[in-house]
Amino acid sequence: MSQYCSVFSLCFAAMAAMCSVACLSIAFSTDNWQHISVDRAFLRAQLPLQEDHRLLKHFEEDFEYFDRVQGMFRVCFPHEEKPPYSDLYLNPVEEWCANIDYYVKLLEYGLLPARLTSHAETWFHLARSSIAAFCLYFMWMGIGCVTGLLGCWKASGDHLISTAIVLLLASMSGGAGMGLWHWAKFYELEKVHDERLGFFLSWPEILQDATAFTLGWSYIIAWIGVGLSMIASVLFMGSAVCFKIEFRELEQREMMLRLQMAYPTHSILKQPNGSCSIPPTPLSRRSSMYSQHYFPVGYPIQDDILNDTRTLQYKNVVKELEDSKV
Numbered sequence: 001m002s003q004y005c006s007v008f009s010l011c012f013a014a015m016a017a018m019c020s021v022a023c024l025s026i027a028f029s030t031d032n033w034q035h036i037s038v039d040r041a042f043l044r045a046q047l048p049l050q051e052d053h054r055l056l057k058h059f060e061e062d063f064e065y066f067d068r069v070q071g072m073f074r075v076c077f078p079h080e081e082k083p084p085y086s087d088l089y090l091n092p093v094e095e096w097c098a099n100i101d102y103y104v105k106l107l108e109y110g111l112l113p114a115r116l117t118s119h120a121e122t123w124f125h126l127a128r129s130s131i132a133a134f135c136l137y138f139m140w141m142g143i144g145c146v147t148g149l150l151g152c153w154k155a156s157g158d159h160l161i162s163t164a165i166v167l168l169l170a171s172m173s174g175g176a177g178m179g180l181w182h183w184a185k186f187y188e189l190e191k192v193h194d195e196r197l198g199f200f201l202s203w204p205e206i207l208q209d210a211t212a213f214t215l216g217w218s219y220i221i222a223w224i225g226v227g228l229s230m231i232a233s234v235l236f237m238g239s240a241v242c243f244k245i246e247f248r249e250l251e252q253r254e255m256m257l258r259l260q261m262a263y264p265t266h267s268i269l270k271q272p273n274g275s276c277s278i279p280p281t282p283l284s285r286r287s288s289m290y291s292q293h294y295f296p297v298g299y300p301i302q303d304d305i306l307n308d309t310r311t312l313q314y315k316n317v318v319k320e321l322e323d324s325k326v
Helices: 005-030 040-049 054-061 104-109 118-154 157-190 205-209 217-262 286-292 308-325
Strands: 034-038 068-070 074-077 096-099 211-215
Touching: 005 118, 005 157, 005 217, 040 054, 040 205, 118 157, 118 217, 157 217, 205 211
Parallel strands: none
Antiparallel strands: 034 068, 034 211, 068 074, 074 096
């Protein structure tokens, strides 16, 4: 495995985690999750023909008859036409907006608004749970940033594994938030009939026909952020595995070096990269051996090594011994 595996995977994991947080932050700050388009020209031509003349008044006052952008926390009117509400305010991009009322104050007592159907109560639980899931996402991402910094600082595979698990929990929380948001929208469009909440099924049929729903770009960015958090979790896990493999290879190299230093005359040792090395053999002191004239059996002796005088004396002794035998 490449020695740069842990470095590259860790860099890409950190970038994916930061981009994930940035995407979810942008999605929440812009709050452009769903576009609701109303064909006001069609309604202006058809409403006078309706039997219920109160619809003309609703056409000028109720927000359901205006083009709008709905998010997690507010409803904004991007065009010049807007309902005559006193609680409208300008957002940072100069659009008139009104906050969505989730009756959060009632949560202190564990209550829901009075006189709601079971489907409406379910919608409240789903919408509130969606926001809570996204809050959990940001909490897990904050914890993951701390554990990730510790893992990078200490080069610890265990810290990086913890970071991967935390980011996985963050990704699951973000995905749960998106799923709960879709579930709440399903109840809003298909289940809830309460006129108090003013959802789709409580509108006049002519208004339902003139209204179209499309997804906003903040919704797309939110899904990108959730996906990036999942990718960051996988990359952090991969970097932890690379760290452990690299540390194991480093320990093997150190062990081989210690063996070579402790047993220099040992047999050929195999290196981690697959090559072989022969330990250096100690140099023989030829000068001292030759000075004492100690040679092993069969050792080739050159004529110029021994002294010529001693050679002649040795030959004379051998000749005298042979003559004495005769």
